Amino acid sequence: MVKNALQAQLLKAGLVDNKKAKKLSKQAQHEQRTGQSNEAELKAKIEQDKQEKISKDQALNQEKQKVLDEKALKASIIQMIAQHKIKDTDGDVVYQFIDGTIKKIYLNQQIYNALVSGSLVIAKESDHYAFLPKALAERINEKMTGFIISTNAEKNEQVTDEEDPYAAYVIPDDLMW
Known part of the structure; x- marks a missing residue:
C-alpha cells in the first residue's frame, strides 16, 4: 500500500502509523493532480502574457515607425521646396x-x-x-x-450673384490705393 520508500521506512521505524501513511499518500496524489492543473493554468497565463507583450511591442513599433515616416516625409518636402x-x-x-x-x-x-x-x-x-x-x-x-x-x-474663383448690378466690374485683388 505504501508507494514511497520513505513512507515504508517511517512505518518500519514506527514513527508513522498506517492511517497517517495512507492520508499522506492520498494528500500527495491530490497535490500531484491539482499541481498538474495549476501547471496548465500557469502555462496559459504565461502564453497570455507573452501574447500581450508581443501586441504591446507591435503597437510601440508601429508608433515609432509612424513618427519616423512623418520625419522622412517632412524632410523630403523641405528638400522639394529647397x-x-x-x-x-x-x-x-x-x-x-x-x-x-x-x-x-x-x-x-x-x-x-x-x-x-x-x-x-x-x-x-x-x-x-x-x-x-x-x-x-x-x-x-x-x-x-x-x-x-x-x-x-x-x-x-469668386461666385457672382446674377442680380448684382456690378457683377461685370470685378475688383482686382492687387488694387493699390
Missing part, C-alpha cells in the same frame, strides 16, 4: 500675406504678377518664405499640410 523654389525674387513691389500675422515682402514685378494670378504660391521654408509653382504646391499639400501659406487660386 530644390524648386524660385530664386532672385528681390524687387521694389510690396506683397502682403497672412502667416499668423500680416507679413510684408518685397518682390519684383514678374513674381508679384504670378502670385496675384495664382500661378505661384508662397511656402514656408524654415525661417524664410519660398515661391513655388502651383502644381508642386498642390502635390506638397496632398502629402502634408502646413507648408503652403498663401494661394490666390481660391480667391480668384
